[in-house]
Amino acid sequence: MHTSEGKHVLITFARSFLTLELSRLMAAAGHRVTVVDSISITVSRYSKATSKFIKVPPPKFEPQAYCRKLSQIVVDEGVDLVIPIHEETDILAMMVGLFDPSVKLFLTDFATLDTLHNKVSFQRKLDEMGLPTLGFASVSNDAELAAVDFGAPFALKQSYSRGSQNIYKVVPGQPLPSPVYEDGNEWLAQEWTSGTSYCTYSICHEGRIYAHATYPVRYAIDGKSCLTFTETRHPGIFDWVTKIVAETNFTGQIGFDFIDNPDDGLRCIECNPRATSGIMMFREHNRVDRAFFGDNVDAAGNVELIEPDPDVDKMIGVGMLLYGWRKEAYPDNTLRGFTKEFRRAQDVITRKGDERPAVMLVPSYAAILRTCMKYKVGLAEAFMHDHEWDGRRY
Structure with missing residues (x-):
């Protein structure tokens, strides 16, 4: 159709x-x-x-x-x-x-966007849905920060902030940071965890997913903002996204950050209710445009999910040149490994027949x-x- x-x-x-x-x-x-x-x-x-x-x-x-x-x-x-x-x-x-x-x-409507965008309210929403979360607390002043006690390190980041900006790692027994407090932009204290990090991208209409991509965090700016993109099929993550999108009756583009810990399992760290880099994983023949218009639905009303090809391997070339070679861009990063990745992955900027953006x-x-x-x-x-x-x- x-x-x-x-x-x-x-x-x-x-x-x-x-x-x-x-x-x-x-x-x-x-x-x-x-x-x-x-x-x-x-x-x-x-x-x-x-x-x-x-x-x-x-x-x-x-x-x-x-x-x-x-x-x-x-x-x-x-x-x-x-x-x-x-x-x-x-x-x-x-x-x-x-x-x-x-x-x-x-x-989607503003109230839903705000609930998902605000890092504190999003964790509360997961709690309401009965989905497991890391320990978290809202922090609006130094007294509340000093009172946070998870018995383990935790991340501290503002409710309205981007993933690569102003994140503190607070370790018990070490001096506390001195964040700048702003009215209406509280800080989230979130238990620190390790594991395999993933990001997602979905196109949705009224609580249903029409296109979806999941990609592991590999080469990234300071380990946060992805520079390379490979497709990963992760049923557990897709199940989480399906539940949240349905619960909020979401329409639009949306992305989530996950950590899969071998001991504790899957945890959703935050939500980006907007476009994310996952859109760059689709190829022309995937016809992801159909998802935006809600056209990939069969005669019975079932969504025919659009996903990237399993072999997709893309990168932001200019970002890789600026950041990808750095030690913090990838665990145990080496110049040889970076060079191999840079040569293998397809740059999302350079395109035969459409060279002017790169120029x-x-x-x-x-x-x-x-x-x-x-x-x-x-x-x-x-x-x-x-x-x-x-x-x-x-």
């Missing part, structure tokens, strides 16, 4: 490699793609897969102007579906009233460096700084 041929999709956060790859997948399936961003020079803008680029206000700092601009673009350009990529997802959900009711935003990498990063100077943050933070959401209500 294919009813979505030749649609017009608008994809946000054009600087992202996720947007670039999704644009290529959509264009290959016959859809028209418009991309938007708050900076002018972005990799997706120069891809043959995109038909138009439009500069928009930064959603973090001008949320209403951002949403009004997108609403205008949808009407002016005849957009059929808006697919948000990063944490502008939360802002769009919060301000859905600024859009005409006929506009299709591929996301424009340097100018694109120069534009992001200007963001570094504007907001006085590092390169990794600047990449998404003006598209982050830290729990503020507008």
Whole structure:
């Protein structure tokens, strides 16, 4: 059943490699793609897969102007579906009233997004569902931090934060960190565990999964943000994701971080209710576009799940060059092992017949460096700084 041929999709956060790859997948399936961003020079803008680029206000700092601009673009350009990529997802959900009711935003309601995004409320939600969790506690001041006692090391991270930012490992008997406390952005103290780490990516409609990928954390920035992607079929993880998506009646893109410990079993560490790097694991023939439009359903109403090919092996090449060779990027990392991986994996940026995004990498990063100077943050933070959401209500 294919009813979505030749649609017009608008994809946000054009600087992202996720947007670039999704644009290529959509264009290959016959859809028209418009991309938007708050900076002018972005990799997706120069891809043959995109038909138009439009500069928009930064959603973090001008949320209403951002949403009004997108609403205008949808009407002016005849957009059929808006697919948000990063944490502008939360802002769009919060301000859905600024859009005409006929506009299709591929996301779930704000209350659900917030429950899943907030690291403390997400762990509480798992508790409510009867799913096992690591020990956790909410921390809003130094007294509450000092009172945390799991009898073991624990991680400390803000409820609204990205996986590679501001994580402390607190060890009993050692000096406590001095986190900055913010109203409305409490810290999560979460029992530290070891094991095999996995990430997931799913495309969902009203509590059902239409596409899904699971990939182990291998080469990564500081062991957190993945740089390489290989498909892994993990029934236990898929069962968890299925339960959470159904419980929340979720619609949109969603990812989860898991650790599989040999002694304690599977534990879900946090949720990212937005696009994740797993979208880059799909190939054109997988027709993952059908999942966004809800087309991969048989005559009986059963979802024909779309998954990546078992042999998929991809990487973010520029990320590997910047971080993959470092000791902390991979357990027992060696230059020889890194070189072998770099030669074997397919770069998600470089594409035969669509070379301009790779050519424009340097100018694109120069534009992001200007963001570094504007907001006085590092390169990794600047990449998404003006598209982050830290729990503020507008």
